[in-house]
Amino acid sequence: MVSHSKDIVKGINDLIQQVAPNVSITYAGGTVNGDIGTSFETVQQAIEENTCHQLFAFYDLGSAKMNLEMAAELSEKEIEILDVSFIEGVYCTAALFEMNADLTVVISELEQLMVK
Amino acid sequence: MVSHSKDIVKGINDLIQQVAPNVSITYAGGTVNGDIGTSFETVQQAIEENTCHQLFAFYDLGSAKMNLEMAAELSEKEIEILDVSFIEGVYCTAALFEMNADLTVVISELEQLMVK
Amino acid sequence: MIVTKDLTHKWFTLFAEKVIQEKEQLSEYDRIIGDGDHGMNMARGAQQLITLWQAVPPVHLSDVFKQAAMKWISGVGGASGPLYGTAFLEMAKAVGAKEELSNDELVTAVKAGFEGIKKRGKSDIGQKTMLDLWAPAVQDLEKDELTMATLQTALTKTNELKATKGRASFLGDRSINEVDPGAASSKLFFEALIEAGEFGGN
Amino acid sequence: MIVTKDLTHKWFTLFAEKVIQEKEQLSEYDRIIGDGDHGMNMARGAQQLITLWQAVPPVHLSDVFKQAAMKWISGVGGASGPLYGTAFLEMAKAVGAKEELSNDELVTAVKAGFEGIKKRGKSDIGQKTMLDLWAPAVQDLEKDELTMATLQTALTKTNELKATKGRASFLGDRSINEVDPGAASSKLFFEALIEAGEFGGN
Ligand SMILES: Nc1ncnc2c1ncn2[C@@H]1O[C@H](COP(=O)(O)OP(=O)(O)O)[C@@H](O)[C@H]1O
Ligand SMILES: Nc1ncnc2c1ncn2[C@@H]1O[C@H](COP(=O)(O)OP(=O)(O)O)[C@@H](O)[C@H]1O
Ligand SMILES: [Mg+2]
Ligand SMILES: [Mg+2]
Ligand SMILES: [Mg+2]
Ligand SMILES: [Mg+2]
Numbered sequence: 001m002v003s004h005s006k007d008i009v010k011g012i013n014d015l016i017q018q019v020a021p022n023v024s025i026t027y028a029g030g031t032v033n034g035d036i037g038t039s040f041e042t043v044q045q046a047i048e049e050n051t052c053h054q055l056f057a058f059y060d061l062g063s064a065k066m067n068l069e070m071a072a073e074l075s076e077k078e079i080e081i082l083d084v085s086f087i088e089g090v091y092c093t094a095a096l097f098e099m100n101a102d103l104t105v106v107i108s109e110l111e112q113l114m115v116k
Numbered sequence: 117m118v119s120h121s122k123d124i125v126k127g128i129n130d131l132i133q134q135v136a137p138n139v140s141i142t143y144a145g146g147t148v149n150g151d152i153g154t155s156f157e158t159v160q161q162a163i164e165e166n167t168c169h170q171l172f173a174f175y176d177l178g179s180a181k182m183n184l185e186m187a188a189e190l191s192e193k194e195i196e197i198l199d200v201s202f203i204e205g206v207y208c209t210a211a212l213f214e215m216n217a218d219l220t221v222v223i224s225e226l227e228q229l230m231v232k
Numbered sequence: 233m234i235v236t237k238d239l240t241h242k243w244f245t246l247f248a249e250k251v252i253q254e255k256e257q258l259s260e261y262d263r264i265i266g267d268g269d270h271g272m273n274m275a276r277g278a279q280q281l282i283t284l285w286q287a288v289p290p291v292h293l294s295d296v297f298k299q300a301a302m303k304w305i306s307g308v309g310g311a312s313g314p315l316y317g318t319a320f321l322e323m324a325k326a327v328g329a330k331e332e333l334s335n336d337e338l339v340t341a342v343k344a345g346f347e348g349i350k351k352r353g354k355s356d357i358g359q360k361t362m363l364d365l366w367a368p369a370v371q372d373l374e375k376d377e378l379t380m381a382t383l384q385t386a387l388t389k390t391n392e393l394k395a396t397k398g399r400a401s402f403l404g405d406r407s408i409n410e411v412d413p414g415a416a417s418s419k420l421f422f423e424a425l426i427e428a429g430e431f432g433g434n
Numbered sequence: 435m436i437v438t439k440d441l442t443h444k445w446f447t448l449f450a451e452k453v454i455q456e457k458e459q460l461s462e463y464d465r466i467i468g469d470g471d472h473g474m475n476m477a478r479g480a481q482q483l484i485t486l487w488q489a490v491p492p493v494h495l496s497d498v499f500k501q502a503a504m505k506w507i508s509g510v511g512g513a514s515g516p517l518y519g520t521a522f523l524e525m526a527k528a529v530g531a532k533e534e535l536s537n538d539e540l541v542t543a544v545k546a547g548f549e550g551i552k553k554r555g556k557s558d559i560g561q562k563t564m565l566d567l568w569a570p571a572v573q574d575l576e577k578d579e580l581t582m583a584t585l586q587t588a589l590t591k592t593n594e595l596k597a598t599k600g601r602a603s604f605l606g607d608r609s610i611n612e613v614d615p616g617a618a619s620s621k622l623f624f625e626a627l628i629e630a631g632e633f634g635g636n
Contacts, residue, residue, distance in 0.1 A: 004131050008203070011123030011145070014152055015176075018267035019399070029127070036130055037471070037511030060131075060203050062600060063513030066554055070507065070516050085201025085231045087124070087176050092402045099406040109404065115201045115229050134469040135601070153269070153309030178398060179311030182352055186305065186314050208604045215608040225606065
């Protein structure tokens, strides 16, 4: 998860830990100083810290997506960036992965949340 | 704004204060103890503390909406609850209201963010 | 059956006690298809109601419903708060100033609760929610009866449904063959009525 | 025009200085149709680049682009970070090991930067972004010239556009007749090139 605010991603993480404690979820929010914005380095960190090789990535606003894309291009991991509504998309994905749902199921659910 | 997490609404508020410092924005997040959940009382407070009489209200998950609806029914204010993607909808609305956009414009933009 | 304030007080007290006793089990169901807090949420409302009544027991019949509604609306923190809260509030409204309910009036009140949940949840039967326990309970009550068998069958049928409302709806087909926590707590609600009441046309 | 490392170093140094000087104005534009941080964002990258070069000036021609790219990618914090960062990186790639660029090679490099922004931003000209300054600048450069008049006209035309990318796109028609902050900072970028360079076929 990449957000412009450290608080937003912390809050979403708290929310989805309740429904998906077994899914590897990492996040980057805010600038390096904790201000509103995004930081390429913390996005890279969030990608590398994740224990999975194949990741679904979510963001709040377009500039977060750009950092995400740059970091994704430089990473060895397979990263799918989803242009879906942020909180709702993350929640839905986490809940489904917790139930070991198929990728195709998750993707088809997410298609209904495309807003970007 | 009504969220299950105090951090989520704090973060969104920080984000939109940058684009809409002149819009009256109030929020409720988490249970009274600060845990994940929603609280009818804090939702009521957020409604009453807002300086406007006509409000657009946004929420993250369905149970937040229920508290919002109950509080809206009991309030004298005109409250429109929007079933749109939370962060994106709030951002878009705040930015447009800051520019004194017409209600019809705001509503037609929000229609593209309906995901709930 | 004639429903008095005492019977209703007993009904809701038993319900609250059952909820507290089954707290872990309810949360466990919610852990599977939700966020794992249904037992905790419900027990919070239940405990507050018991505490209130230990200090000040309800005076009028409608107080039982009204006070339960307030505790659920204020104290619970999850979807079950506004849902049960609205149900109890609608029941209080249906009861009004009456101090005794005929069986028909009980049915009217329980139906009002059921409609309250539907309204608040924008939901209906068949969506794997508490409504799927309330509907068959109402049907039984219309015949002046309510049996454990009905409740058990209703819960089993609810298990087989796919959730289309609430958090579990995010899971789609994965919600099938799991217990809906709100249906399980509603089963406790009607079990408490069976235990508090005297069914069979008397 | 022949573009050397020294000319390029001067170009980017002037750009950084202009950004720092115009910081308030850039943020003011962004306050109207964005979040009010464009000047601060850009000045952060600019200051870091100046500080780096005060300690260690760039050695090779491509270092200028590469080091600017790194500072923008790491230091900026807004959309302009990855956008200018990608542009500068693509320019560095286009320059490769060359230590001098012919006018054609300069055009190729600036075009690579333009394409980098398009790719990173999934955007194109006409969307009221920095691209609407880059495109006419490239056209001028192809004729081995670059004039303040071209830049000024480009910015004026950009003002009239409706934003369909970036934050300003949330405003729809309300973005018309406002200055796009990224277009304004891109104007500074090409003004710096005019001041550093010697145009007119020499
Ligand atoms: N829209 C709805 N209509 C009817 N019942 C619902 C609805 N949404 C949720 N429920 C019921 O609420 C239960 C969940 O309650 P709880 O866990 O306390 O709330 P939350 O989902 O907010 O954590 C579900 O098992 C379901 O029976
Ligand atoms: N998708 C895009 N493509 C091209 N340029 C863009 C795009 N999104 C934003 N921009 C440019 O970036 C500028 C805003 O930069 P800045 O304020 O630093 O970022 P942020 O919007 O994240 O706060 C805009 O004025 C616009 O010129
Ligand atoms: Mg729950
Ligand atoms: Mg909950
Ligand atoms: Mg900005
Ligand atoms: Mg910004």
